[in-house]
Amino acid sequence: MSVQRIAMVGFGAIGQSVFDLIADEPRLAMTRIIVPDGHQDETRAKLDASARGGQITVAASLDLVNDRPDLLVECAGHSAIEAHVLPALKAGVPCMVVSIGALSAPGLPEALEAAAKAGNTQVHLLSGAIGGIDALAAARVAGLDSVTYVGRKPPLGWLGTPAEDKLDLRNLKEKALFFEGSARDAARLYPKNANVAATLSLAGIGLDRTTVQLYADPTVSENIHYYEAQGAFGFMGVTLKGKPLAGNPKTSALTVYSVVRALKNRVSAVAV
Ligand SMILES: NC(=O)C1=CN([C@@H]2O[C@H](COP(=O)(O)OP(=O)(O)OC[C@H]3O[C@@H](n4cnc5c(N)ncnc54)[C@H](OP(=O)(O)O)[C@@H]3O)[C@@H](O)[C@H]2O)C=CC1
Numbered sequence: 246m247s248v249q250r251i252a253m254v255g256f257g258a259i260g261q262s263v264f265d266l267i268a269d270e271p272r273l274a275m276t277r278i279i280v281p282d283g284h285q286d287e288t289r290a291k292l293d294a295s296a297r298g299g300q301i302t303v304a305a306s307l308d309l310v311n312d313r314p315d316l317l318v319e320c321a322g323h324s325a326i327e328a329h330v331l332p333a334l335k336a337g338v339p340c341m342v343v344s345i346g347a348l349s350a351p352g353l354p355e356a357l358e359a360a361a362k363a364g365n366t367q368v369h370l371l372s373g374a375i376g377g378i379d380a381l382a383a384a385r386v387a388g389l390d391s392v393t394y395v396g397r398k399p400p401l402g403w404l405g406t407p408a409e410d411k412l413d414l415r416n417l418k419e420k421a422l423f424f425e426g427s428a429r430d431a432a433r434l435y436p437k438n439a440n441v442a443a444t445l446s447l448a449g450i451g452l453d454r455t456t457v458q459l460y461a462d463p464t465v466s467e468n469i470h471y472y473e474a475q476g477a478f479g480f481m482g483v484t485l486k487g488k489p490l491a492g493n494p495k496t497s498a499l500t501v502y503s504v505v506r507a508l509k510n511r512v513s514a515v516a517v
């Protein structure tokens with residue numbers, strides 16, 4: 246299998262961990278890291294400290310002419326999908342996307358599909374912090390009746406969200422429900438925590454029919470995701486207790502491993 250030249254968008258908690266974990270795979274060559282203007286010196290310094298930085302360009306945008314990647318990996322956020330993923334797809338570069346919550350914005354899933362079709366390529370929506378997406382998407386083939394999702398995180402994982410207006414997060418003593426509604430409303434109100442709800446919706450029965458409950462829980466240290474699906478296939482219930490990443494407590498470490506798995510599968514003789 247030939248070496249894959251990879252451009253990665255975002256060098257935050259996920260991007261840096263992915264960079265470290267693919268270091269031992271010579272067929273995955275990171276050639277460009279795209280970060281916002283003003284972050285380039287800081288990113289360069291981190292790369293130089295890693296001893297692998299010499300071959301890598303740090304820039305604010307893609308160069309599809311002189312430095313065309315074989316693959317683009319997005320680990321950044323909503324704006325990166327519009328700024329970098331859509332143009333890469335249109336130019337025929339396959340893309341992997343981790344900011345799935347962004348796809349709850351009206352029109353964005355359709356825009357991604359149109360861009361991939363225009364470039365005759367594919368966008369891979371990664372499973373990120375949740376598991377069982379293969380089974381859920383397969384179950385959809387026979388028809389799903391319901392998908393319900395319950396998200397539970399330590400109170401500080403909800404700082405900076407509207408949960409702060411409903412709960413005293415720093416002094417919470419017991420588990421508290423602060424949102425109940427559709428995945429569409431969950432994604433609108435809690436966009437930075439909407440990745441799992443949006444992933445389940447895309448694999449299952451859509452944003453309006455997927456029901457969501459969100460809890461802050463001072464008794465847990467993990468990000469706990471539970472969902473149930475019912476349909477012609479039978480029933481499934483999945484619990485995932487994800488340890489948070491040190492660099493960002495809102496993000497489960499499993500998200501990083503899902504990116505690494507997808508990248509390694511691209512260059513492995515056997516993909517699993
Ligand atoms: N699918 C899933 O299950 C999960 C998905 N995620 C999503 O993954 C993404 C990354 O998460 P995480 O690494 O924890 O977040 P971080 O905030 O730690 O890192 C994101 C980085 O991307 C940068 N960035 C933002 N926009 C752009 C852009 N347009 N171009 C280049 N760089 C950009 C940010 O820069 P700056 O600091 O300047 O904004 C920041 O450095 C988020 O969208 C998050 O919601 C997270 C967890 C689970």
Ligand SMILES: O=C([O-])CC(=O)C(=O)O
Nearest residue numbers: 374438440441468496497
């Ligand atoms: O657990 C995670 O990494 C992220 C999460 O809850 C979400 O965005 O839905």
